[in-house]
Amino acid sequence: MSDIALTDDLFYNRTGMDIKRVESLTDNAIGDCDDGELFLEYRQSESITYDDGRVANASFDNSQGFGLRGVCDEATAYAHSTEITETAIKRASNSVRTIQSKSPINLSDRPTGTNIDLYTDMNPLGSPSFEEKVELLGNIDAYARKSDQRVRQVTASLAGSWQAVQICRSGGLRVADIRPMVRLSVSIIVGDGNKQETGSQGAGGRTTYDQWLSPDRWQVQVDEALRQALVNLEAVPAPAGEMPIVLGPGWPGVLLHEAIGHGLEGDFNRKKTSAFSELLGQRVAAPGVTVVDDGTIPDRRGSITIDDEGTPSNYNILIEDGILRGYMQDRLNARLMGVNPTGNGRRQSYAHSPMPRMTNTYMLNGNSAPEECIQAVSKGIYAVNFGGGQVDITNGKFVFSCTEAYLIENGKITAPVKGATLIGNGPDALTRVKLIANDSKLDDGVGTCGKDGQSVPVGVGQPTMMLDSLTVGGTAV
Numbered sequence: 001m002s003d004i005a006l007t008d009d010l011f012y013n014r015t016g017m018d019i020k021r022v023e024s025l026t027d028n029a030i031g032d033c034d035d036g037e038l039f040l041e042y043r044q045s046e047s048i049t050y051d052d053g054r055v056a057n058a059s060f061d062n063s064q065g066f067g068l069r070g071v072c073d074e075a076t077a078y079a080h081s082t083e084i085t086e087t088a089i090k091r092a093s094n095s096v097r098t099i100q101s102k103s104p105i106n107l108s109d110r111p112t113g114t115n116i117d118l119y120t121d122m123n124p125l126g127s128p129s130f131e132e133k134v135e136l137l138g139n140i141d142a143y144a145r146k147s148d149q150r151v152r153q154v155t156a157s158l159a160g161s162w163q164a165v166q167i168c169r170s171g172g173l174r175v176a177d178i179r180p181m182v183r184l185s186v187s188i189i190v191g192d193g194n195k196q197e198t199g200s201q202g203a204g205g206r207t208t209y210d211q212w213l214s215p216d217r218w219q220v221q222v223d224e225a226l227r228q229a230l231v232n233l234e235a236v237p238a239p240a241g242e243m244p245i246v247l248g249p250g251w252p253g254v255l256l257h258e259a260i261g262h263g264l265e266g267d268f269n270r271k272k273t274s275a276f277s278e279l280l281g282q283r284v285a286a287p288g289v290t291v292v293d294d295g296t297i298p299d300r301r302g303s304i305t306i307d308d309e310g311t312p313s314n315y316n317i318l319i320e321d322g323i324l325r326g327y328m329q330d331r332l333n334a335r336l337m338g339v340n341p342t343g344n345g346r347r348q349s350y351a352h353s354p355m356p357r358m359t360n361t362y363m364l365n366g367n368s369a370p371e372e373c374i375q376a377v378s379k380g381i382y383a384v385n386f387g388g389g390q391v392d393i394t395n396g397k398f399v400f401s402c403t404e405a406y407l408i409e410n411g412k413i414t415a416p417v418k419g420a421t422l423i424g425n426g427p428d429a430l431t432r433v434k435l436i437a438n439d440s441k442l443d444d445g446v447g448t449c450g451k452d453g454q455s456v457p458v459g460v461g462q463p464t465m466m467l468d469s470l471t472v473g474g475t476a477v
Contacts, residue, residue, distance in 0.1 A: 025038075124180050159183045252462060273393065281325075295360060300360050330344060
């Protein structure tokens with residue numbers, strides 16, 4: 001069954017709504033606006049957490065609703081409801097019509113269609129059974145405890161969702177998408193005497209649960225979480241000061257996402273509040289630095305067949321060989337900036353208005369071998385994993401804490417360190433890139449991005465790369 005046919009069944013056949021009447025209501029609401037849409041959503045979600053040998057939490061949720069939006073110039077009127085009926089849509093239409101344009105309409109072009117199929121439309125929540133999922137989490141707990149006698153606590157969780165959306169525009173245009181999502185997470189606390197450390201690992205994407213049931217898949221996650229915890233158990237206090245930094249491949253791309261990616265979203269640049277505003281065509285990074293946002297990678301957590309305005313996702317080049325080439329755009333900001341939308345209009349749910357958001361944002365390969373990046377540093381830090389961080393979009397300043405990092409001494413990786421934070425400025429950091437390796441990869445599928453109170457799933461990634469200098473906040477005295 002096609003996505004349109006499946007969502008027609010959900011939103012019309014089962015609710016009793018008539019497609020033609022809903023199209024007429026949509027036209028009536030936004031026909032005198034520059035842009036707008038009716039966003040219909042149905043979502044099922046579940047989460048099971050297994051902590052210290054028992055199920056600590058289990059939840060299942062069904063939600064549905066619609067959001068109706070009208071856009072005139074920069075103004076947006078938005079109404080939403082959990083009640084999917086023609087009566088509710090008509091009430092919302094009356095609210096949205098309050099911002100009808102008083103000037104000639106500057107209509108946005110309609111989104112083009114797509115036949116791309118980036119992920120399955122199967123509902124992951126139906127199989128395996130709840131009992132089988134609990135058994136899997138119990139096996140994870142037992143395996144972790146048998147792996148090392150220093151394991152003191154194991155927390156494992158499975159989370160999944162199935163989202164169906166249909167987007168209706170004036171003139172009868174309707175597009176749809178079916179979006180599955182699963183995630184497996186493992187956290188392990190190890191101890192030696194009075195000393196305790198934590199390691200965590202997770203993986204997932206727009207797939208079903210099936211691939212996580214085999215031991216050769218979930219044991220990898222447990223082994224990695226345990227490895228991180230044991231490394232941190234042996235860590236020494238991190239040094240402080242200005243020094244070269246080598247960032248590992250994959251998840252360290254979260255620094256790129258936060259310190260660089262948000263500054264390349266269209267709304268910040270239209271309002272000129274980004275450190276990258278009005279720099280198109282100019283050098284903003286070292287030669288060799290190419291950053292893309294790609295929502296078209298099959299099965300990836302950040303991928304979307306269409307965005308939440310109906311625009312097909314794209315492979316968008318943001319920075320090419322150090323030159324700023326473009327921003328990520330939703331329809332509103334693209335129209336006001338005189339450019340095309342890029343498939344980055346995303347929203348958390350029907351209760352939220354879309355805005356420019358990242359999908360899978362990563363840096364492309366360079367020409368160096370990973371070991372060359374290490375060998376080029378006489379004294380510095382090799383950062384492999386990151387936890388929380390803070391970024392100021394207006395100037396690009398960031399602070400990130402390392403959850404796994406090592407000393408580099410005389411071109412070799414030596415002791416693990418703890419308490420390291422990386423402090424810098426995103427645009428400045430891009431100019432400090434001296435070596436880029438050829439091992440670019442994406443994270444394992446766990447990223448969630450927050451912006452203006454909305455959260456959406458994303459992917460991050462990069463190759464190993466060496467920066468000649470960043471400020472390290474450490475704990476060594």
